[in-house]
Amino acid sequence: MDHHEFGAAVRLLRESTAPESVGLPVGGRRVRGLRREELGELAGMSADYVRRLEQGRSHPSAAVVRAIARALRASRADYERLCALAGYAAVGGPVPTDLGPGARRMLERFPDTPMFVSDAAMNVIAVNRAFLALEHWDLTGGRWDWNVAWRTFCDPFDSFRQSQTDATDHETILVAQLKNALLRYPTDAALGELVDELRSRSRLFDTSWRVPRPVGAYESSATFLHPEGDPVVLTGNLLAIPGDDLAALMLTAAPGSADAARLAEVVSSAGGPAVVKVGRTGPG
Structure with missing residues (x-):
């Protein structure tokens, strides 16, 4: 497991995500994709924590990986790659509804x-x-x-x-x-x-x-x-x-x-x- 690889993958996804694809305005931007502050707000975490993740200075929980993937509306393949880089198995599928x-x-x-x-x-x-x-x-x-x-x-x-x-x-x-x-x-x-x-x-x-x-x-x-x-x-x-x-x-x-x-x-x-x-x- 390499924290820096996970951080690089998050940064690449963030910078390649079109703002309009996640419901954000497009105008007045000087950088590609989303800002760290925007990803943080969408994923329910601080911009500073996003920065530490991208710099490989923090290990994400499985919940954090899912939150980032959800916020960026990542594809299944990208989500599974983030999980693998963070050392987790991907979870998906529908909410269970059977009365056990x-x-x-x-x-x-x-x-x-x-x-x-x-x-x-x-x-x-x-x-x-x-x-x-x-x-x-x-x-x-x-x-x-x-x-x-x-x-x-x-x-x-x-x-x-x-x-x-x-x-x-x-x-x-x-x-x-x-x-x-x-x-x-x-x-x-x-x-x-x-x-x-x-x-x-x-x-x-x-x-x-x-x-x-x-x-x-x-x-x-x-x-x-x-x-x-x-x-x-x-x-x-x-x-x-x-x-x-x-x-x-x-x-x-x-x-x-x-x-x-x-x-x-x-x-x-x-x-x-x-x-x-x-x-x-x-x-x-």
Whole structure:
């Protein structure tokens, strides 16, 4: 592995990338291709870090290699060459969406805890009976209606209330999840289109995407307004399911609280199957 070779390859790609091909203005340029500052902004890193990479003074992580390739819209061959020079195997393909046996068991074994499972792009792919009992999410919808980020930034639920602090935490988690997904699956066209749509339709998402905040903890609280009865305050914790590259969201109430009693009352009336698969156009 030669850090200088990797740096030279990055510089060559940067200087040979037409600004208009990555959505940047063309006029007023004195150098070929992109500036280091522009690559840094597109890839989510500082211009100084780009300079150190190009000079062979820093070893990139696999995520950094993917971010640079994505920012420069590099070809598959160029991406694989960057990976090889940095000492990594190239990763690609679509975001996995299969509900594995481990994820299914998790949904089945917490019958009194509202839960859903989502893929790396934050598309909900299955829910359990307790989650349906909240009557928070209808089993119908259009293309992105089952995407958590889309519903948060572009089509918020009427039955979902958060404090400003919790809303910020929730938004930060979603942006971080999508950034990580895009780095791991840079060739997934649907994921790329989702991010582009979110950035164009939501100023808040676009700002958070360009200047991401660090994630403190993968949890936030919200008030769920049930159509019948009192509201219930629940805390959502996002848990990784590494083998299938999925995540599970568990919604719990404070032990011994009125919210816990209310949740138990709501869940006790739940019927139907233990696990329901869903998709972008409804149940699957």
